[in-house]
Amino acid sequence: MLILSRRAFLGGSLAAAAWGPQPEISAFDLSLLDDGLTPLESFFVREHFPMPKVSAHGWMLPIGGAVAAPFEISYDDLVRSPRTTLPVTVECAENPVGGGLVSHAEWTGVTLGSLLERAQPAAEARAVRFVGADGYSRSILLDKALHGDTLIAHVMNGERLPEKHGFPMRVVVPGWYGMDAVKWLQRIEVLNADDSAMTRDYVRLTRSMLLGMRPAGRVSAMNVKAVFSRPVDGAILSGRKFIVRGAAWAGENRVRSVEVSADGGTSWSAAHLPAEAQPYAWVHWDYDWKAPGPGMHELVVRAHDEAGRSQPAERAGDRGDDYEQDSWQRVRVMVS
Numbered sequence: 001m002l003i004l005s006r007r008a009f010l011g012g013s014l015a016a017a018a019w020g021p022q023p024e025i026s027a028f029d030l031s032l033l034d035d036g037l038t039p040l041e042s043f044f045v046r047e048h049f050p051m052p053k054v055s056a057h058g059w060m061l062p063i064g065g066a067v068a069a070p071f072e073i074s075y076d077d078l079v080r081s082p083r084t085t086l087p088v089t090v091e092c093a094e095n096p097v098g099g100g101l102v103s104h105a106e107w108t109g110v111t112l113g114s115l116l117e118r119a120q121p122a123a124e125a126r127a128v129r130f131v132g133a134d135g136y137s138r139s140i141l142l143d144k145a146l147h148g149d150t151l152i153a154h155v156m157n158g159e160r161l162p163e164k165h166g167f168p169m170r171v172v173v174p175g176w177y178g179m180d181a182v183k184w185l186q187r188i189e190v191l192n193a194d195d196s197a198m199t200r201d202y203v204r205l206t207r208s209m210l211l212g213m214r215p216a217g218r219v220s221a222m223n224v225k226a227v228f229s230r231p232v233d234g235a236i237l238s239g240r241k242f243i244v245r246g247a248a249w250a251g252e253n254r255v256r257s258v259e260v261s262a263d264g265g266t267s268w269s270a271a272h273l274p275a276e277a278q279p280y281a282w283v284h285w286d287y288d289w290k291a292p293g294p295g296m297h298e299l300v301v302r303a304h305d306e307a308g309r310s311q312p313a314e315r316a317g318d319r320g321d322d323y324e325q326d327s328w329q330r331v332r333v334m335v336s
Contacts, residue, residue, distance in 0.1 A: 021050035024164070027100030033229035033247055036087070036275075036284070037157050038103035045164055046092045046101055046178060049134040054184050056168040061152075065129070065189035068120035075168050079154055081110045086149055086174060089249045089282045093177035093202055093219050094322050098227050098329040102249075104282050107172045109153035112188075113146045119190065127194040130171050130182035138180050138202075139195050140173060140220070149174045149280070152185065174280040175252030176220050177202075177323075205320035213320045222251030223326040224311060226258050226285070226303035233331040240335070242289050244271075249282035250305035258285040261300040265313065265328065271301075291335045302328045 028044045038044075056075040064070035085108040092101035116128070121142065128145040131137040144150060151172040154161050161167045166183030173180045179202050204216040226248035231237060248255045255277040259268040271287040291297060302311040315327045 023047035023050055025101075028103045030098075030100050030227060030229045030247075031232050033245070033284070036281075037105055040105075040157055040159065040162055040165070043103040043105060043156075043165065044090075044092070044101050046094075047134070047183075048136040051164060052133040052184055054133050054163075054168060059168050061169065061185060061187065063115055063119045063188045063190075066122040066125045066192050067116075067190050068122065070119060073115070075154075078110055078152065078169065081114075083108050083155075084111055084149075084151060085155075086151065086172070087278070087281045088172055088174045089222075089280060090172075090178045090181060091222055091225075091249070093179050093324065096325050097327055098233070098331075099325075101178075102227075102282075104247075105157050107151055107153040108155035108158075109151040109169070109172065111148055112150045112152055112171070113148055115152065115188070116146060116190070121190045122192070124192050125190045127191040129189040129191055129195065130180075130185060131187045131189065132166075132182045133184040133186045136182060138182050139191060140176070140180050141194060142190070144173065144176070144220075175222055177222055180220070202323060203321070204323065206318045207320045208318075219323045222249065223324055224248070224250040224253070224255065224303050224305040224309045225326045226255075226301045226311065227329050228299070228301055228331050231299075231331060231333050234333070235331075236334045236336060237291070238336050240291050242291065244287040244289050244299060245284070246271075246286075246301060247282040247284050248277075248301075248303040250277075250279075250303065250307075250309070252279055253305040253307045253309070254279055255283050256304045256306045258301065258303045260287040260289070261302075262289055262291075262297060264298040264330070265300045268302075294335050296332060296334055298330055298332050300328050300330050 026045045059075045060072045089104040095101035127139045129139040153172045169185045170183040202219040205213045206216045228246045258271040271285040277283040304310045
């Protein structure tokens with residue numbers, strides 16, 4: 001199978017086949033954020049290549065590479081295996097500030113570690129590559145692959161995994177950006193070296209006047225981030241008292257606090273978190289805002305996590321990529 005990077009696909013000769021099916025990108029409308037779980041029909045979609053047609057009938061998952069005991073396992077055997085269920089927020093690494101390429105679901109499946117232990121990775125093994133039926137592949141470090149919360153999932157929000165979200169099986173890497181959660185999983189390969197350095201996709205790039213763009217590490221764990229759900233930017237509000245709402249997440253960490261500014265970021269007040277924050281999952285927040293008077297107002301939100309990370313006011317000026325856009329979100333509203 002030919003495995004291509006997303007940029008190679010879009011920029012190369014295969015992009016000429018534009019008459020055929022195209023990758024789907026659809027965002028979750030954050031103004032609809034009411035429940036903890038995102039409905040399946042509203043969950044964001046970010047495909048690298050067009051969705052393949054995959055059947056569970058006869059489907060087998062090979063696990064091989066740098067292992068002592070390679071094997072294959074069927075769809076039915078995976079479904080019958082001991083299950084783990086985790087609530088996990090998934091965000092696209094290219095999600096803009098305030099963007100809807102983020103959603104939250106309960107994922108059920110088999111721990112990847114249990115499969116790898118059966119395969120017995122070699123002592124020199126360092127990474128695990130996932131290959132999807134669409135031709136997309138991605139590798140993660142072996143330590144993360146062996147973590148007890150990394151899943152091969154076949155259930156989403158209590159229902160069989162939908163086709164557009166990776167049926168029959170997909171990877172779920174809690175706390176890491178969604179590009180590692182390979183869909184339509186076709187095979188797993190244990191590697192003696194991390195192959196993520198072979199591509200410029202999902203690598204931090206910094207600008208240098210002397211050296212140009214320079215790699216500055218792989219994109220993996222999600223940053224701490226808070227967003228507004230209501231009011232939306234440009235909203236016209238009537239009255240003086242409003243409940244401002246949104247969500248915040250911190251990848252592998254818990255959200256510690258969310259703050260809202262009603263004066264463009266000069267002063268801050270604590271938002272209310274109605275539920276205890278958990279790792280991997282977003283937590284809703286709300287804030288009672290009393291507008292001082294009519295006119296245009298700028299609201300700003302930021303979050304902090306238990307590891308001491310905080311959202312920056314602005315993105316680092318030397319970043320030369322579109323990943324990890326996590327600066328404060330600002331919305332401007334008109335109060336009548």
